[in-house]
Amino acid sequence: MTGIMSSRTTVIIGVVGLIAVIGLTFVLEPFRNYQLATIAAYLCAVAGLTMLTGVNGQLSLGHAALMACGAYCYAFTANGLAEQEIEGPVLLIVPIIAAVVGATVLGLVIGLAAARLHGPYLAGVTLAFVIALPAVTSRFSDVFGGDQGLWITVERRPEFLAGRGGTEMFQAWVAIACAAVVVVLLRNLMRSNFGRQMRAVRDNEVAAALAGINVARTKVIAFTVSSAAAGIGGAVMAFMTQSASPGAFNLFISLFLLMAAVIGGIGTLYGALWGSILLVVLPDVIGSITRGLSLSPEVAQRLDGNLAVGLFGAVMVLVVIVAPFGIQGLVRKAGHQIRSRGSLQSAPHPK
Amino acid sequence: MTPHDTGPAGAPPRLALRDITVRFGGLTALESVSVTVPAGSVVGIMGPNGAGKTTLFNVVCGVYKPTSGSVEIDGRAVRPRTHNLTGLGISRSLQGLGLFGGQSVLDNVVAGLQVETKHSFFEELLALPRATRSEREKKERAMATLASLGIDAYAAALPDTLPYAIRKKVSIARALVSKPSLLLLDEPAGGLGHEEIEELATLIRSIPGNGCSVVLVEHHVDLVMSVCDSIAVLDFGKLIAQGTPAEVSANPAVTEAYLGVDAA
Ligand SMILES: Nc1ncnc2c1ncn2[C@@H]1O[C@H](COP(=O)(O)OP(=O)(O)O)[C@@H](O)[C@H]1O
């Protein structure tokens, strides 16, 4: 599996892709830029989750809660800074760092508990965090703002952007920058010895330990890193929506993140990208289809939201059956075929 | 006591198990078993299925804690911790295969070099030169080990795509790559054909030449008899015989408990 794509090729694809996406933000209308930013925010969390589940074999249904942790840490810090009348890059960067720190600490705590658990037990514990979130925010509503959540004072777009793409373009830039950092760091990890440790623990814990791998430590670190990534995703969401509320990070979001990772191709960062794109594009497509059907308002309202969940579930079942390595698996297969056809053509014909 | 208790220069044995007892609930898997492995020797452990051979390895490796008894390495009592074993120079191959199915042959073998990891987690996170250089060096060492076993051609393959005998070699390569001074082999001949077992025997005989002791758990009587300096025979968790291959094969208790069963 290694060496299919050389290190240099992926770096080139990454840099070119990044430049292309930034260029795209100049031509997209504001609403599309906002969608682009949403994709990037999801990508942070899905990338962390695909590493945790696909590479390390730990199943988490709690990543929405970790995103929420990031969002609230962002909110507390940003509002605190704004009260001190601090603006500029500080109002953007410090809250994001706070989100990372907060999600890392929460992830470490869950990870320590998770290291001794497997499969459904781990899923159950992480699920509990998502389920408990609304109760926590309403119990301590003077801190978390109850069901409504918190409004956040965010850093406005820099002056020089005024009149161009506006706020949404700035949001997309911030989101893309965060996602790029997350993806690059996770990629480094997955290709390093730690990546090998995670895969070894996933494949065979006893053999991993005998090879000299501290199984519990590997699991805790993987969970913590994955949580930090989810925390950044939550921070970006908070920055974009200028709010942090329990409803934005419910169980559905956890399931969507997991489905995105599976549909995209579990355990790969490209897969996380495909999955995150689907998370934003698919509901949009469904929305325009149902609108085109001119359904009665009652039916339309009932379909709204539920249809996306159902369709995602259906797509995931389909993917698990026909393409177990997800979209990225199909992309890879196609790439192989194109390359082998190319090499056949370039090979000298025997006379 | 026995001539194997100490090495030639009176050095402590590489590994000494003293009065090891392991109970799983009501079942006594090992009862007061003592085995010594002098430096540079090949010690065989035989016994029918369920005799407690793998359990003995698991005690050495810290997978199970003995109910009583002690483990000594180079004359010092230790409480083994599984992931620290390679740091003590101890490698083990698992019964069956125990390979990492989702990783290439090369990655499987590189995984055996954890003890060589000197850089920090953050150097890996940032892909700093020390981390990437260490990866490259490990891959070179793993390739050399694969080549020494004649299976370097399969480095990029996934284990499941390969014949059983080659997978078996991969698991031995993973144990050998860290250049251990004590190698524990759990039924390395299991599932192998006649010629492959001959090859394995040659390999095992060559290992002590590198200053490495070997403990060989094996069913295959001919293999054990031909490569071991001394043999311990377990039956229902009890040590029923210990000595040179000649002594053990002449022991009537062994013939009854093990060889007899085999001959019948
Ligand atoms: N973790 C365990 N829990 C309960 N019983 C065990 C466990 N491990 C081994 N045993 C039992 O201990 C005995 C010895 O097993 P083992 O050491 O695997 O035998 P073998 O000599 O075939 O390698 C068997 O009866 C086995 O069922």
Ligand SMILES: [Mg+2]
């Ligand atoms: Mg056994």
